[in-house]
Structure formats: structure tokens, C-alpha cells
Amino acid sequence: MRILGIETSSLVAGVAVVTDDVVTAEYNINHKKTHSQTLLPMLDEITKMAEIQLDTIDAIAVSGGPGSFTGLRIGSATAKGLGLALDIPLIHIPTLEAMAYNFWGTEKYVCPIMDARRNQVYTGVYHFEDENIICDMEQTAIAIEELVDKLNEMNNNIIFVGDGIPAFKEYIDENLKCGYSYAPAHQSRQRAASVASLGKIYCEKEMIEKAEEHLPEYLRLSQAERERKERENGN
Numbered sequence: 305m306r307i308l309g310i311e312t313s314s315l316v317a318g319v320a321v322v323t324d325d326v327v328t329a330e331y332n333i334n335h336k337k338t339h340s341q342t343l344l345p346m347l348d349e350i351t352k353m354a355e356i357q358l359d360t361i362d363a364i365a366v367s368g369g370p371g372s373f374t375g376l377r378i379g380s381a382t383a384k385g386l387g388l389a390l391d392i393p394l395i396h397i398p399t400l401e402a403m404a405y406n407f408w409g410t411e412k413y414v415c416p417i418m419d420a421r422r423n424q425v426y427t428g429v430y431h432f433e434d435e436n437i438i439c440d441m442e443q444t445a446i447a448i449e450e451l452v453d454k455l456n457e458m459n460n461n462i463i464f465v466g467d468g469i470p471a472f473k474e475y476i477d478e479n480l481k482c483g484y485s486y487a488p489a490h491q492s493r494q495r496a497a498s499v500a501s502l503g504k505i506y507c508e509k510e511m512i513e514k515a516e517e518h519l520p521e522y523l524r525l526s527q528a529e530r531e532r533k534e535r536e537n538g539n
Contacts, residue, residue: 309500365503
């Protein structure tokens, strides 16, 4: 089984190919270029370097959100276009679950935090049990204060991962009472290989969708939509 993974939910743009249980190729970049500039050239590069033919791919796993509205739309459009062209299914991978999967096998709980602005984070809580990833708190958008309160109630040893760490580290250090640590650099951001690896598991469970059915999961309205609603409510 060969799965193509696409990650565009944040500043990180990534593509990876997992063949059975082997990461055949992976290309991630964390830079301020738009994903429309980087994604297809990255895909072209790894398929050339690893001598992979696109018609040998069985399914496309795409990081489905939450995250950057623009980034998710670019990733979704790319995955849908490839899926339709190759006539293969898509696999919707929750972004935060894929981030937690970076820590497969840890005995600690994993809490991804993505900076959602307005003092909020996109977050969830996960742990591993019998080689399976278990969701303890569904991905959501909440205030950092509410998240820390929930983690204090859970009282588990936590690993934080994600671009929300620099923004909220000071608040966490001052208010979190349970044991915790921060992810090292090589595990601290989204990885396309994690998306593709989870995609293989989802595919084996037949958790797939047609390319035309795929929609990103934003969790909340975009800034433009919020501003429009505010104007409407003001009138």
C-alpha cells in the first residue's frame, strides 16, 4: 500500500510517501512562502528523487484541519485535484491527531497547541494504548486559560507540541500544575510523514472518502466571515 501525505495546516508545508511501513520520501519546509508556491514543486521533487510514479499511489491522506484557512484550502484543492486525476480516494486526517502521532508509543499524554489568535488555541489531548492512538479531548478551539484548567483537572503528564508553544509558554509555565514538557525541534511541528502513516491506518479501516467529498474542518469562522457577521449584527 502506498499513501501520499499532504500537510498544509500551518506555516509548515509537507509532502510524504509511505509505502507499506516505510517512509519512502518526505519533504517538509517551515517558511513564509505560500503553500501554492511550494506544494507541487515539493511533490515533483520527491517523486523524481524516489522514482515514484503517481499512478502507483493508492490513496491521498490530507491534513484536514484545523489550522490556517488559506493553507487548508490549498492542501484540500491539491489533494482533490490529484485524487480526481488519479481516480483514488482521499483520507481526511485530523491535523491535531497527526501532530500527536509524532510521539507514537510515549507513555505521556500529548497536547498539540496551534496558535488560533485572539488568545485561543486549536487543541486536543491524546495518548497511546496497545499501539493505538486514543483521543481524550476532541480537537477544538478554546482559550488558553480554559485549556490549562482542563489539563489541571486531568492531571496527566503532558507533552506540548505545536506553534502555540512560543505564544503561550509563559502562561503555561505560570499556571499548569501537572507534569509537562515541550517537544524538541524535530517533533515540534506538523509532519507529512505522520499524516501519511495515519492515512495507512485509516485506509486499512476503510475510513476513506471520494475526492469530491473532501472538506477541511476549520472549527470556527474565518476572520472575513466573523467580520461580516459582526456587521450584520450591528445593523
